[in-house]
Amino acid sequence: MSKRRINKIAIIGSGIMGSGIACHFANIGVDVLLLDIVPRELNEKEKAKGLTLEDKAVRNRLVNDALTASIKSKPAPLYHPSFKNRITTGNLEDDIAKVADVDWIMEVVVERLDIKQQVFEKLEKHRTPGTLITSNTSGIPIKFMSEGRSEDFQKHFCGTHFFNPARYLKLFEIIPGPKTDQDVLDFLNEYGEKFLGKTSVVAKDTPAFIGNRIGIFSIMSLFHTVKDMDLTVEEVDKLTGPVIGRPKSATFRTVDVVGLDTLVHVANGIKENCPDDERNQLFVLPDFINTMVENKWLGSKTGQGFYKKEGKEIKALDLNTLEYREKQRAKFATLELTKTIDKVVDRFEVLVKGKDKAGEFYRKSFAALFAYVSNRIPEITDDLYKIDDAMKAGFGWEHGPFQIWDAIGVEAGIEMMKAEGLEPNAWVNEMLESGSKSFYTVKNGATYAYDIPSKAQQKIPGQDSFIILDNIRKSNEVFKNSGVVVEDLGDGILNVEFQSKMNTIGADVLAGLNKAIDIAEKDFAGLVVGNQAANFSVGANIGMIFMMAAEQEYDELNMAIKYFQDSMMRMRYSAIPTIAAPHGMALGGGCELSMHADKVVAAAETYIGLVEFGVGVIPGGGGSKEMALRAQDTFRKGDVELNVLQEYFLTIGMAKVATSAYEAFDLGILQKGKDIVVVNKDRQIATAKAHAKLLADAGYTQPVKRKDIKVLGKQALGMFLVGTDSMEDSNYISEHDQKIANKLAYVMAGGDLSEPTLVSEQYLLDLEREAFLSLCTERKTLERIQHMLKTGKPLRN
Structure with missing residues (x-):
């Protein structure tokens, strides 16, 4: 890879897409110059202030308003509010000369070829030769855009297509122009993966590239199927959502x-x-779509589309009458059959065999999709895996079309097509004749895909920086129970992967974690706790806690909580380094586990926090103890120690959840100088393994249990109790909220000791467990747990 570095980027065009891309470059530490056009006339506010068209505030109004709107939008485009300081705004008249100092210029203006060409002409006058220049077009051919530009411009020019919102959608399509240097494509491909955290896919310069060509086909195909089969909007959304x-x-x-x-x-x-x-x-376009466009029923932006919110009620559009009606529940017998099948990939075979309307729908839509994607090779790409990558990263599909086809069976897929009067492309039959019975195979932990020119399975490039647990689970398994699989990652590092529903932490997961530490201490050098499910862990198994509490089995419950606490302490005080790799939701016990590791390697998209208050308890797996300990570790000479402790107390009391790993540092859940953030989740396990190895190689010594934690006793307890009293008086919290908060206060103050005292971690854990248990005897806590189990939402009682 060339020694090119991106320290500064200029983004031209500050619309929703331009501002979103600017925010994501700011997320990864790049200096951003965001430019847009100068307004042609003053608005009412500016006239009232007596400003003129020459004033800087007016000249930069469009870009500043657009960026402000983007930063305020939900979901947030920035990992941390302070990252906006990395973005400088300006306009295309006064500030265009500044593009001479950047490493990459990206055009994100309106989708009109003539306007794009004018922008490139202006930019070329100021661009330093050798600077990358790309367009975020979603469909204009790249070859037309660089016509008439210099040789150097054309060599460094290509399309770089982000999907909206740029922070969250992982697809990064790179589209070469006729003269783009291979070096430039290779650089962008690696930069997208490594720094932007994306799935980079090099596409051909064909209309809509890969993601939108297949994605829009899939939606248009559905629009026609819906009418043919007389399905409702709700039925289609039920059939094409999480079930597949x-x-x-x-x-x-x-x-x-x-x-x-x-x-x-x-x-x-x-x-x-x-x-x-x-x-x-x-x-x-079918007639109903044309009518909707004429009526300006365009969706969220116009207040109504296929769904419409009326007051608190959401109504659905009847596609036959084109009138809104009450939403109806969609039910299909075929979907009932998949309820017990946890893995999505195992459901497809059952779904296409369905005897009802759902089965027919799946046969029709998959047959159409399979035939279509087989015919797009080599038109839009030479590699079938790029189509799958694009659909997974750009449209959020868990499995791409060829992976689904493999799951159903290649031959069964062809039979489905024939029933619909369709045929696959000739290369699919050639593949079967050559002896390859599937599009993908796994060998030695790596994924191979069928390659059409060589008629053989070839290793997919770029995997060496990833560890794919699905590929090594069977071959590298060291231990397994119903809650976890422990895998050998190589180089003396083990991984413990949760396998429970939503990765909740119950007795079997804890037993697996302890077993993994035993094995690692005996025969390995380090341990990673990581998985590649949608969420790291949503916390302790509250169903189990509810059962024990409801049946008043308090001794068993006490033992269960102690087992959880002891397991967390085992993470911290084992003889080998432990690394937690949280991503997605890491709540309650998932957060506690992370806080007890030697180091956290968090994915940037980690939503982490101690949320136990929502179910009427305090963190009982070491979380309350840990927040008290961390507060004391940040006490500095001259601090008002009570104020520091109060901040940590409020993090638990308000059940604060960080909306990115960077925000978790503010909450004291991640620690600066110790824990790190990885932007590309696919690299997370490999990075965590590397850090476990680093700690082991540096001569890891088993930590000594702490007995030096300063607690403030009565002084802190008094302050907390006064605070919760006034909050309850002003109806800010309920009586039961106050009870939970007071129990937490008792733990974090270290009890009602008469003066500040040094205590051990075990002392705080015992207080924490006692408080947790006593809350489990409260009727209102049981109501909260039951409500959460039933609805997935917290109850305020």
């Missing part, structure tokens, strides 16, 4: 969020620019 590993917003809700106009724009582009596409007619 797609986002909760499924199909129609997703279109509402993205905007129907955006979808129509891309579909029309494919219709016009792909006359040879065998399914060209499918991109013709």
